[in-house]
Each structure stands twice: as C-alpha cells, then as structure tokens.
Amino acid sequence: MFSQDLSGFWSLWITVITLGVIGFCWWLLNGNRVTDKAPAANGEVQTTGHAADGIEEFDNPLPRWWFLMFVGTIIFGLFYLVLYPGLGNYKGLLGWTSTGQWEDEIAHAEEFYAPTFQNYAQSDVITLANDPEAMQVAGRLYQNNCAVCHGSSARGGYGFPNLTNNSWLYGGEAETIRNTIINGRNGLMPAWIDMLGEEGVDTMSNHVLSLSGLDHDVAKAQEAAPMFQAICSSCHGADGKGSAAMGIDSIGAPDLTANTWLYLQPGQSVYDSVSYTLRNGRNGLMPAQARYLDYGVELPANIDSLSAQEKAQLMPKLHLVTAYIYSLNQGK
Amino acid sequence: MTDKIPTQDITPVDAGKKRKSPTTGNEQSDLYARRKHIYVKLVKGLFQKLRTSATWVLLTGFFLASFMTYEGRQALLFDLPNRQFHFFGTTIFPHDFMLLAWLLIILAFILFFVTNFAGRVWCGYSCPQFVWTWLFIFIEEKTEGSPNQRKKLDKAPWSANKLLRKGTKHLAWVLIALATGIAFLGYFSPIRELIPRVFTLNLGPWESFWLGFFIFFTYLFAGWLREQVCIYMCPYARFQAVMFDKDTLIVSYDTARGEPRGRRKKSADPKELDLGSCIDCDLCVQVCPVGIDIRNGLQYECITCAACIDACDQVMDKMDYPRGLIRYTTEEELAGRTTRFLRPRLIGYFTVLVAMMVAFVIAVSGRVPLELEVLRDRNQLFRITNTGQVENSYLIRIANMDQKPHTYELSLRKADGIKLDAVPVFNLAGGEVRQFPIQLLGDLEQLPQVPAVDIEVHLVSKDDPSIQRTRDSRFIIRQVR
Numbered sequence: 001m002f003s004q005d006l007s008g009f010w011s012l013w014i015t016v017i018t019l020g021v022i023g024f025c026w027w028l029l030n031g032n033r034v035t036d037k038a039p040a041a042n043g044e045v046q047t048t049g050h051a052a053d054g055i056e057e058f059d060n061p062l063p064r065w066w067f068l069m070f071v072g073t074i075i076f077g078l079f080y081l082v083l084y085p086g087l088g089n090y091k092g093l094l095g096w097t098s099t100g101q102w103e104d105e106i107a108h109a110e111e112f113y114a115p116t117f118q119n120y121a122q123s124d125v126i127t128l129a130n131d132p133e134a135m136q137v138a139g140r141l142y143q144n145n146c147a148v149c150h151g152s153s154a155r156g157g158y159g160f161p162n163l164t165n166n167s168w169l170y171g172g173e174a175e176t177i178r179n180t181i182i183n184g185r186n187g188l189m190p191a192w193i194d195m196l197g198e199e200g201v202d203t204m205s206n207h208v209l210s211l212s213g214l215d216h217d218v219a220k221a222q223e224a225a226p227m228f229q230a231i232c233s234s235c236h237g238a239d240g241k242g243s244a245a246m247g248i249d250s251i252g253a254p255d256l257t258a259n260t261w262l263y264l265q266p267g268q269s270v271y272d273s274v275s276y277t278l279r280n281g282r283n284g285l286m287p288a289q290a291r292y293l294d295y296g297v298e299l300p301a302n303i304d305s306l307s308a309q310e311k312a313q314l315m316p317k318l319h320l321v322t323a324y325i326y327s328l329n330q331g332k
Numbered sequence: 333m334t335d336k337i338p339t340q341d342i343t344p345v346d347a348g349k350k351r352k353s354p355t356t357g358n359e360q361s362d363l364y365a366r367r368k369h370i371y372v373k374l375v376k377g378l379f380q381k382l383r384t385s386a387t388w389v390l391l392t393g394f395f396l397a398s399f400m401t402y403e404g405r406q407a408l409l410f411d412l413p414n415r416q417f418h419f420f421g422t423t424i425f426p427h428d429f430m431l432l433a434w435l436l437i438i439l440a441f442i443l444f445f446v447t448n449f450a451g452r453v454w455c456g457y458s459c460p461q462f463v464w465t466w467l468f469i470f471i472e473e474k475t476e477g478s479p480n481q482r483k484k485l486d487k488a489p490w491s492a493n494k495l496l497r498k499g500t501k502h503l504a505w506v507l508i509a510l511a512t513g514i515a516f517l518g519y520f521s522p523i524r525e526l527i528p529r530v531f532t533l534n535l536g537p538w539e540s541f542w543l544g545f546f547i548f549f550t551y552l553f554a555g556w557l558r559e560q561v562c563i564y565m566c567p568y569a570r571f572q573a574v575m576f577d578k579d580t581l582i583v584s585y586d587t588a589r590g591e592p593r594g595r596r597k598k599s600a601d602p603k604e605l606d607l608g609s610c611i612d613c614d615l616c617v618q619v620c621p622v623g624i625d626i627r628n629g630l631q632y633e634c635i636t637c638a639a640c641i642d643a644c645d646q647v648m649d650k651m652d653y654p655r656g657l658i659r660y661t662t663e664e665e666l667a668g669r670t671t672r673f674l675r676p677r678l679i680g681y682f683t684v685l686v687a688m689m690v691a692f693v694i695a696v697s698g699r700v701p702l703e704l705e706v707l708r709d710r711n712q713l714f715r716i717t718n719t720g721q722v723e724n725s726y727l728i729r730i731a732n733m734d735q736k737p738h739t740y741e742l743s744l745r746k747a748d749g750i751k752l753d754a755v756p757v758f759n760l761a762g763g764e765v766r767q768f769p770i771q772l773l774g775d776l777e778q779l780p781q782v783p784a785v786d787i788e789v790h791l792v793s794k795d796d797p798s799i800q801r802t803r804d805s806r807f808i809i810r811q812v813r
Binding site for chain 2: 033063139152154
C-alpha cells in the first residue's frame with residue numbers, strides 16, 4: 001500500500017526548518033530588543049543614521065504589548081505543533097487528519113439530516129411521489145447522483161435508458177425500480193452473427209423493425225419470424241414485448257414493439273443500430289448505487305428478503321430517489 | 333495650578349530597563365516600551381458638546397436600529413446562514429456582492445473627501461473606537477474621580493475603597509461591553525429572540541463566539557488599549573497624511589501668538605514680561621486622550637478631537653485673552669496666508685464621489701430581484717427522440733431574490749423551430765432558489781442546416797413584468813462529422 005509517510009530525512013528536514021524558523025523569530029525579537037538610539041533624557045533624538053531624501057529614521061520603541069503578542073504567537077505555534085501534525089511524520093497529540101475531519105463532517109451531516117430522511121422513509125413510494133416537497137429533495141439527490149448518465153431531465157441518452165417514457169427494461173413497479181438502484185443491473189445481449197450469418201442478421205433486423213411498425217422489407221421480416229420464435233422469444237417474449245412484460249425482472253430484454261432504441265446513435269438509422277446489435281451484442285451496465293446514495297450503508301446478506309418498509313428505513317435516500325423515478329412515469 | 337500632573341509623552345524617554353552599553357557607552361533602552369497610562373481629564377466646551385451629541389446619535393442608532401421592524405420582520409437583519417441580507421423591503425443576496433463593494437468604495441471616498449477638507453473628523457467625532465473610549469473614560473471619572481484622584485488611587489495599596497471603585501468601574505465597562513456585543517449580534521440573529529436567549533445561556537456556538545469576541549474586544553479596546561488602537565493598529569490613522577494638504581483643517585497651536593510661553597498673573601501684561609499668550613498651564617496636555625502636546629505641532633497621533641481647543645478657550649476666557657490660541661486652522665493660515673477651500677484635489681474627490689453615488693443609485697434602483705442560470709447538460713449534447721425530434725436538456729436555476737412569492741413563465745426568444753417541452757411555469761416563494769430540468773425540442777427538418785444555433789431563454793414574472801431575465805444558451809442540432 002502507498003504510504004503517506006515521509007522518509008526519515010525529509011521528516012527531519014521539515015521538523016528542523018519549522019522549529020528553526022520559530023527559533024529565528026524568537027532570536028529576532030529578543031536579540032534585537034535593545035537600542036542605543038532611544039531619545040536621550042534631555043529630549044534629544046538620535047536617528048539610526050539612515051537617511052533618504054532628507055527623511056531620517058528614528059529608532060522608536062514598539063509597544064510592549066505588541067512584543068508580547070509576538071511571544072504569544074510563538075507559544076501558540078509550539079502548542080499547535082504538539083497537538084497537530086506539523087513536524088514531519090509526527091501525528092500530533094490530537095490525532096487530527098483531514099480525512100478524519102471530512103468523515104466527522106459527513107457524520108455530522110448524516111446525523112443532522114437523518115430525521116428528515118427517516119421521516120420520508122415512513123411513507124411509501126407512491127405517497128412520496130405525490131409529495132412535492134419530498135420530490136424537491138429527491139430531485140436534488142437525482143441531479144447529484146443520477147443525472148450524470150441519465151441526464152438532468154432523466155431522458156437518458158445513447159446507452160443510458162430514458163427513465164420518463166414508462167418503457168422499462170426490468171419493470172416499472174416501485175420495488176423493481178428500488179432493486180435496480182440498490183444492486184445495479186447488467187444487461188447482456190449476446191452476439192448472434194455466428195448463429196444467424198450476415199443474411200440472417202439482415203432478415204432479423206427487418207423483423208425487429210416490423211415489430212415497432214417501422215419501414216421494413218416485409219418478405220425478409222416474415223422469413224426471420226420462425227428464427228425469432230426459436231432464439232429471440234426466450235428473452236424478448238413471443239410477441240417481442242420484452243422480459244419485463246413477461247414478469248421477469250432480471251433479464252432486461254427490451255420491448256421491441258415500443259419503438260424505443262437504447263443504442264440508437266444520432267443520425268443512425270434504426271436498421272443500422274439493430275443489425276449492429278444483432279451482429280456484435282450489447283452489454284449494458286448500471287452500477288449498484290446503494291452505497292453512494294446512502295453513504296457507507298452496509299447491505300445485509302438477506303437484503304432481497306427485506307420488506308419495502310425495511311429497505312426504505314435502511315436506505316432512506318435511495319427510497320426518495322426510487323419515488324422520484326417512479327413519479328417521472330406517472331400519467332404515462 | 334494644584335491640579336497639575338506631569339506631561340505625558342507617549343514616546344518614552346526612559347522606556348524599560350536602562351543599562352550602559354559596554355561597547356559604545358551610549359544609553360541603551362528596551363525597544364519594547366511599556367505603555368504609560370494616560371489619565372485623561374474630561375473638559376467641557378463647544379467641541380465636546382458636538383461630540384457628545386454625535387455620540388448620542390450614533391450610540392442610539394447602533395443600539396436601537398436592530399429593533400426596527402418592517403412587515404413583521406426585523407428591518408435590518410443580516411442572515412448569514414441563509415446568505416440573505418435584509419434592508420427593509422430589499423433583500424440582498426451574495427450575487428449582489430458588487431453593490432457592497434461599491435458601497436464600501438463610496439464610503440472610502442467620503443472619508444477621503446472629508447479628510448482632505450476637514451482633517452480627521454471621522455477619528456475625532458464618529459469612530460467607534462473613540463465613541464466607546466469616551467464613554468469608558470466618562471465611567472472612569474464617575475467611579476474613580478478626577479485624573480489626580482485616579483492616579484493616586486492607582487498608586488495606593490489595595491483597600492476596600494480601591495476595590496469598590498475599581499470593581500464598579502470594571503463592572504460598568506463589562507456591562508457596556510455586553511450590551512455592545514448583544515446589540516452587534518442582534519443584526520445577525522433576530523434581536524428580540526436573542527436577548528432572552530443570552531440571559532438563559534441558550535446560544536449557538538457561533539453566537540457565543542461572537543458575543544464573547546465583542547465583549548472582550550470592547551472591554552480591551554475602549555478600557556485598556558484606547559489610543560494604542562489608533563496609533564499602532566489603525567491603518568487609516570497612518571495613511572491620513574496622504575489626504576492632507578496645506579489647506580486641510582487641522583487642530584493647531586498658534587505658535588506665533590503663544591510663544592514664548594510662560595506663567596504670569598492675570599493682571600500682568602504679557603508684553604511687559606515679553607511673553608506670548610500661552611500661560612503654560614498644561615491643560616491642553618491633560619485633556620488629550622492620545623497623550624500628545626499639541627504645542628509641538630501637527631502629530632500623527634492627533635485624532636482632532638479638539639479637547640485641547642475647549643480646554644485652551646476656557647483658559648483664554650479666564651485670562652481675558654481672545655480665544656483661539658489652539659484652534660481649527662490650516663497650515664496656510666498659520667503661515668499667514670489665506671486658506672484656499674476650493675482646490676483641485678477636493679473638487680476631484682467630490683466629482684468622483686458624486687459620480688459613484690449616482691452610478692450606485694442607478695444600479696440599486698435598476699436591480700432586478702431575479703436570477704436565472706441556464707446550464708446545458710454536459711454528458712448528452714442532444715438526442716433524437718423516437719418521433720425523430722432533436723431534444724436538448726438544460727438545468728435552469730431560478731433565484732427569487734424578492735421577499736414576495738412570484739410565478740414565473742419561461743419562454744424562448746430567437747429560437748425558430750424550437751419549442752419548450754412542458755408548460756414552463758414555476759412558483760417560487762420569497763427568497764427561494766430552485767433548479768428545474770427543462771427540455772427543448774425541434775423538428776430536424778425545420779431546423780437550419782448547422783450544427784448548433786444560439787437561443788435566448790427569457791424568464792418573466794407573471795405578476796410583475798418588470799421582473800425579468802434573459803440568458804443566452806445553445807441548442808445543438810447535429811453532430812459535425
């Protein structure tokens with residue numbers, strides 16, 4: 001592991017310089033505290049002898065309280081160096097670290113906001129989705145954690161699903177959304193070029209276009225229909241409406257009849273996108289978000305057997321985000 | 333002249349321990365001089381009356397202004413945790429920081445102008461350091477008596493009387509310091525709730541810190557350090573000389589008239605004794621709060637409080653001499669020439685000052701209490717919807733800087749063929765800041781054959797059309813290959 005400690009020499013180097021500077025300050029203050037240029041008893045003033053443009057320099061004394069303030073800063077500095085890390089590898093009596101301070105602040109914030117989030121955790125997803133104030137809080141969580149991939153408007157992009165069109169890879173029920181966020185998803189579309197061949201990819205692409213009612217070659221689409229039933233239907237369903245429509249929330253095979261294309265690049269035709277998918281396969285990854293949303297949460301081994309209420313209390317921020325995603329699809 | 337106490341010169345003659353230098357034989361002294369306490373004698377007179385009036389106005393303002401209310405809320409409240417600064421009907425946000433900067437610059441120029449014209453009027457009559465110092469000296473005189481009595485008391489061994497007098501003085505000082513601290517805190521934390529919380533010891537950590545800070549430094553600065561603050565800490569005191577010229581009003585001793593100084597009987601004719609008007613009574617020194625002898629000429633320590641003028645005028649009256657041996661005058665006048673009040677420098681300061689004030693008033697009156705930011709999504713520049721439209725996402729941030737709630741409507745300008753996706757109406761409470769994601773859509777065929785177009789996003793309050801903001805952004809249509 002990478003060590004943050006300095007080597008012995010550099011540690012000593014910093015210690016010597018730090019203490020040396022403090023010692024120098026003390027010498028400067030104390031060693032120069034006497035002047036023989038002070039005004040004489042008869043009021044006659046001597047100057048230091050420095051003169052520029054006829055302006056001469058007095059050597060008037062500083063106020064003593066000022067000197068004592070300097071002494072005070074030296075004492076403060078020494079105490080500081082005993083308590084805090086400042087001398088090379090010495091860690092300080094208080095054991096302060098910047099990481100520790102950050103963790104303290106996080107813990108403080110968690111504690112400060114915990115009642116608010118726990119309060120929201122008492123409500124179910126549907127109630128929260130209709131609570132404008134809760135959705136404001138959830139919207140900020142979404143913008144901080146989810147918008148980087150799914151966009152600020154949650155409409156997704158190339159490879160990132162649109163979360164607002166009520167078209168789901170894994171299902172749009174509140175608990176399915178929650179599980180997607182907790183554990184992440186890994187959607188795999190295998191490459192079919194070896195099975196289908198170039199001609200098969202062409203005909204199957206036309207068949208897929210036909211499912212969404214897009215322009216296609218009818219003859220080719222019909223030719224691929226038996227092959228679709230033989231290999232594609234096991235995931236996408238016999239009617240092509242996807243795995244979620246079959247009640248399976250683990251495969252993530254998209255609905256091919258919804259005219260929604262996750263991997264459609266701007267300017268690309270649907271045919272090109274679909275045939276590319278058939279030829280090369282696709283691999284979609286949604287990372288597990290539980291530990292980012294609810295910082296540092298430890299998921300129990302029986303996480304899948306917990307009730308919605310228990311999950312909400314364990315991960316209240318994730319609960320809010322679930323409600324937010326759910327709310328985006330209401331009325332659609 | 334039984335009242336006389338020795339002259340106090342703050343440039344110590346015999347500071348610290350004296351010892352003979354073994355090498356030079358010169359007198360050596362400590363470069364860190366012990367401060368000599370100045371026993372200030374309070375005096376009555378025209379300028380003292382002026383200062384007392386100014387002090388009353390300033391102290392009353394400071395202690396009571398935070399109690400004013402406006403529409404059920406504290407009229408002057410600087411809410412640091414929420415970053416909102418309320419001045420009656422106006423709320424200033426951190427976005428308006430430039431206004432504060434300009435206000436401070438204007439205040440600085442007022443200072444330059446006044447100083448160039450009339451010297452250190454600020455120091456003498458309105459600086460909090462000496463407003464509080466005079467108050468503390470007044471208490472000192474009430475509890476410990478005249479300067480001579482105070483001096484005697486300081487030298488006397490501890491006794492019940494000394495303890496009582498000193499104790500009363502310090503108690504009064506601390507109470508004033510406490511009141512000062514509470515009054516100051518009251519501008520940052522609602523004062524009507526603050527006062528009961530102070531006395532039930534129910535303060536937050538920052539409130540406690542600043543209360544302690546203000547109590548300590550009021551007590552220290554006005555009670556103990558006094559002129560040391562002006563001489564050694566205050567930068568203004570040191571750079572005032574830059575603003576001075578020969579026509580600036582200064583408090584000065586008329587050397588030509590006063591010298592040679594000397595004591596005499598009231599009945600004696602100074603001309604026969606070959607003396608000037610100064611009877612060398614030393615009163616001007618005794619009343620000086622910074623411990624200088626004004627007869628030594630213009631000194632950087634002088635805060636132009638004019639206590640010496642009042643003291644000297646009293647003496648002149650008693651002696652039946654004309655007043656004004658020490659007076660507000662100018663170097664030109666002292667040299668026997670006439671003072672030129674209208675001089676290029678003063679006119680220059682004035683012109684700049686007026687120009688800045690006009691600009692400031694225009695800026696404040698034209699301030700729109702609405703802030704709009706339009707942020708493009710950074711990851712996905714644009715997308716094609718399944719109906720073939722181009723869609724761009726933006727995050728708009730609206731800050732309602734008004735105290736009232738408003739309903740705002742968003743519209744597009746300079747955006748042919750581009751429309752908003754949803755009904756763009758936003759309700760914001762007074763002082764609220766919120767972000768909203770919005771989408772703009774356009775038909776690919778109707779949009780120009782360019783990669784991107786400039787658009788203008790316009791936000792206007794439905795209830796007050798003068799509250800509006802326009803921001804530029806881009807709508808990206810297609811990839812450049």
